[in-house]
Amino acid sequence: MTTLIDGRKAALRIREQVAEKVARAAHVHGRVPGLATILVGDDPASAVYVAAKRRAIREAGMSDMHHTLPEHASHKDVAAVIDQLADDPDVCGILLQLPLPKGLDAAALIDHIPVSKDVDGLTTASAGLLARGVDGLRPCTPAGVLCLLDAEDIELRGAHAVVVGHSELVGRPMVRMFLQRDATVTVAHKHTVDLPAVTRQADILVVAAGVRGLIGREHVKPGAVVVDVGIHRTANGLRGDVRSGELHGHARLLTPVPGGVGPMTIAMLLANTLQAFEQERLCR
Ligand code: NAD
Numbered sequence: 001m002t003t004l005i006d007g008r009k010a011a012l013r014i015r016e017q018v019a020e021k022v023a024r025a026a027h028v029h030g031r032v033p034g035l036a037t038i039l040v041g042d043d044p045a046s047a048v049y050v051a052a053k054r055r056a057i058r059e060a061g062m063s064d065m066h067h068t069l070p071e072h073a074s075h076k077d078v079a080a081v082i083d084q085l086a087d088d089p090d091v092c093g094i095l096l097q098l099p100l101p102k103g104l105d106a107a108a109l110i111d112h113i114p115v116s117k118d119v120d121g122l123t124t125a126s127a128g129l130l131a132r133g134v135d136g137l138r139p140c141t142p143a144g145v146l147c148l149l150d151a152e153d154i155e156l157r158g159a160h161a162v163v164v165g166h167s168e169l170v171g172r173p174m175v176r177m178f179l180q181r182d183a184t185v186t187v188a189h190k191h192t193v194d195l196p197a198v199t200r201q202a203d204i205l206v207v208a209a210g211v212r213g214l215i216g217r218e219h220v221k222p223g224a225v226v227v228d229v230g231i232h233r234t235a236n237g238l239r240g241d242v243r244s245g246e247l248h249g250h251a252r253l254l255t256p257v258p259g260g261v262g263p264m265t266i267a268m269l270l271a272n273t274l275q276a277f278e279q280e281r282l283c284r
Contacts, residue, residue, distance in 0.1 A: 002248045005227075005255045007144075010151050011263035015060060018270045022061040025277070033092040033277035034063035035119065035269075036085045040078055041071035041101040045233075050097050056266045062273060065091060071101050078104060082112040092280060093119030093273040098169075107168075116280060119272040122168065130176045137272045142174035144264025145206055145227050146181070152253060154204065154225055156181040162202035164188045164195070164215070164241075170208040170229055178204075195219065207241040217246040225253040229261050238262075 026032050035057050039050045050066070057064045067081050078096075085091045094113045100106045107124075115125040121139040129136035149156065161183040165171035171187060178185045188198045190209070199205055199219040207215050208229035220226060230241030240257030247254055255261055 002251050003253050005148050005152060005253055005260060007148060007255060007260040007263045010148055011144075011267035014147070014264075014267040014271055015056065018267075018274050019060045021274055026061065032061055032063055033273050034065050034088075034090045035093040035095065035273045036065040036067065036088075036091045038067045038069065038078070038081060038085075038094070038096045040069045040073050040097070040104065043099065043101075046097050046099070053095065053266055053269060056270060057273075060270045062270070063090065073101075073104075075104055075109065078109050079112050082109065086112065086114050086117060091117065092277040093117050093269075095120050095269065117276060119269055119276055121173065121272065127168070127173070130173055130180075133180050137276060138177065138268075139169060139173040140265045140268035140272065141170050141208075141229060141261060142177050143268045143272075144261055145174060145229065146177055147268065148227070148255065148261070148264060149204065149225070152225075154253075156183045156204070158182065158184065159203040160184045160186070160201055161204040161206065162186045162188060162199050163206045163208070164199065165208035165210070165229075167208065174206055174208070209241050211241055212239055213243045214241045216243040217250055220247060220251055222250055223252045226251045227255045227261060228257050231257060231262060 022032050037050050037053055039046060054064050054066055069077060085094050094117045096110055098106055110122050111124055113123055115123055118126045118137050121137045126136050161178040163171050163174045166187050166189045175185050175187050188195055192198055196219045200221050202224055204225045206227045210230055212232040226242060226247060228240035228242040232239045238258040244254060
């Protein structure tokens with residue numbers, strides 16, 4: 001029996017909890033968290049993602065503070081917007097939508113975001129806090145994966161977690177988060193030799209390779225928990241990195257695409273913004 005993990009339901013629960021806390025803050029402090037999104041250029045997929053994030057921000061009762069910059073914006077232009085938002089006391093969180101147009105240095109621009117407003121958890125400072133195991137704002141997608149595993153009561157301590165993919169956005173922070181929870185962690189990537197032999201060791205397999213259908217039955221130990229982070233737009237809708245049809249009756253738990261990790265990413269963005277807001281109030 002394979003159970004599908006319902007990411008939409010879990011995400012909705014988090015979004016409702018965040019909205020309740022935002023409403024209480026509005027009532028008690030007369031203030032709500034403000035989240036500023038920055039979209040540079042006209043990549044259609046990025047525009048769709050930012051629109052979804054802004055909708056979620058408003059639905060949570062937060063203040064939606066959006067900035068659009070043209071495709072030809074310079075490093076200085078983008079940095080100036082970030083610096084201005086960094087100084088704005090009404091802004092609790094800053095999100096620079098990736099990817100950026102060619103020619104812009106994403107890592108350098110992200111590092112303009114102050115660690116206290118880094119609701120995407122992608123600055124070098126936030127990565128350092130995570131690497132040290134110190135509290136901080138965590139990258140939304142791996143944080144969402146942990147949240148789903150926790151909601152299913154999956155024991156992480158001592159479990160063998162295999163993460164496929166080692167990007168700064170998903171794979172690396174996922175590895176660090178598993179380590180912080182005392183899992184035994186293996187990380188695989190595109191240069192890994194004999195991927196099925198590595199992934200078959202996993203009690204928990206997280207796949208974030210960005211390769212459609214990369215993982216099938218031969219990669220998965222019977223009874224494993226499989227989390228599919230991949231997102232691919234196809235003529236038949238969204239698909240993941242996992243050939244999920246092959247895992248029914250083989251894996252114990254599986255996240256579907258769509259409706260698995262994807263909805264959790266936005267929910268964790270809202271949760272991070274609330275965390276930044278509460279932290280900032282404590283520091284005032
Ligand atoms: P990336 O391209 O930055 O990194 C891909 C990683 O996978 C690299 O470490 C690479 O070495 C590894 N890889 C590539 N081919 C491989 C192979 N054949 N075997 C083993 N490893 C391989 O991608 P990313 O930004 O980490 O995103 C990964 C996927 O997750 C993409 O499909 C992306 O769309 C999706 N994603 C989803 C969410 C969400 O909210 N669900 C969020 C972020 C990214």
